[in-house]
Amino acid sequence: MAERVNRLNDLTPREWIRFQKSWFIHNPPPREPGVLVHPGKFPEGLAREFIEFFTKRGQSVLDPMAGTGSALVAAVRSGRQALGIELNPDFARLAEQRVQAERLALGDQAPQARVHVADARQLDQLELPPVDYCLTSPPYWDMLRQPGFETQRQRREDGLPTTYSDDPRDLANIADYARFLDELVAIYVKLHACLRPGAYLTVVVKNVKKGKRMYPLAWDLGRRLGETYLLKDERLWLQDNVRLAPYGMFNAWVSNTHHHYCLNFRRE
Numbered sequence: 001m002a003e004r005v006n007r008l009n010d011l012t013p014r015e016w017i018r019f020q021k022s023w024f025i026h027n028p029p030p031r032e033p034g035v036l037v038h039p040g041k042f043p044e045g046l047a048r049e050f051i052e053f054f055t056k057r058g059q060s061v062l063d064p065m066a067g068t069g070s071a072l073v074a075a076v077r078s079g080r081q082a083l084g085i086e087l088n089p090d091f092a093r094l095a096e097q098r099v100q101a102e103r104l105a106l107g108d109q110a111p112q113a114r115v116h117v118a119d120a121r122q123l124d125q126l127e128l129p130p131v132d133y134c135l136t137s138p139p140y141w142d143m144l145r146q147p148g149f150e151t152q153r154q155r156r157e158d159g160l161p162t163t164y165s166d167d168p169r170d171l172a173n174i175a176d177y178a179r180f181l182d183e184l185v186a187i188y189v190k191l192h193a194c195l196r197p198g199a200y201l202t203v204v205v206k207n208v209k210k211g212k213r214m215y216p217l218a219w220d221l222g223r224r225l226g227e228t229y230l231l232k233d234e235r236l237w238l239q240d241n242v243r244l245a246p247y248g249m250f251n252a253w254v255s256n257t258h259h260h261y262c263l264n265f266r267r268e
């Protein structure tokens with residue numbers, strides 16, 4: 001029987017099928033001290049699994065809200081070219097340093113990597129080369145500014161920043177949910193033109209709670225971006241090492257939300 005050609009990635013059938021499960025548990029390892037300044041990064045190990053599924057070695061990966069550069073570091077580690085955009089110059093510098101350290105360790109074989117300090121709303125002005133995969137995570141609306149947010153209390157005590165910036169262009173500083181959603185969707189719609197036909201976009205995101213109400217950010221993004229991209233599905237990222245808090249106990253239903261949606265879209 002003729003061997004089937006793998007057009008998407010370099011995985012074996014066993015590795016491929018393992019990724020197909022619609023949920024996975026990933027407990028982030030303790031953060032390295034250098035990246036603690038950033039209030040909301042995703043783990044490089046998680047990013048690497050997505051990158052190695054949605055690209056082949058030598059292809060390119062973009063994160064238009066790169067933060068500490070986790071997706072870019074994971075891309076370089078797995079032999080992919082890395083492109084990032086980040087609004088906050090301090091985070092962009094950190095991302096650039098981390099990515100260049102990875103490249104240095106790889107020597108002559110290192111893939112190309114670059115971080116642009118820019119507003120992702122203007123990504124069409126950066127003359128980016130065609131991209132093979134985009135892996136990204138937006139601010140979860142303005143949740144970092146919510147006083148009751150559990151992790152924020154700890155960061156304040158540790159003297160760490162609790163927000164991304166005070167820059168009005170920072171999407172996390174938009175208090176109105178509808179405006180935040182519109183601006184975020186506009187960025188991902190612009191991104192469509194940068195992706196090669198057939199390329200995937202993965203957005204790691206959560207539904208968020210404010211006051212007594214849930215704002216279905218993940219579901220809203222699925223529906224809105226499904227008008228531009230083909231919405232393929234979600235993979236649920238579950239964390240099972242987070243301490244439970246007795247929110248609303250004996251009074252009202254308030255969940256401990258320890259899962260994120262990894263929404264997968266395709267440029268047809």
Ligand SMILES: C[S@@+](CC[C@H](N)C(=O)[O-])C[C@H]1O[C@@H](n2cnc3c(N)ncnc32)[C@H](O)[C@@H]1O
Pocket residue numbers: 038040041042043064065066067068069070071085086087088091118119120121136137138139140164165169170171172
């Ligand atoms: C959830 S964090 C991304 C974290 C990143 N995935 C990591 O692992 O480090 C969202 C990032 O979006 C950035 N950001 C917010 N508004 C932006 C904008 N208009 N353009 C570019 N980046 C923006 C924030 O500074 C923040 O670093």
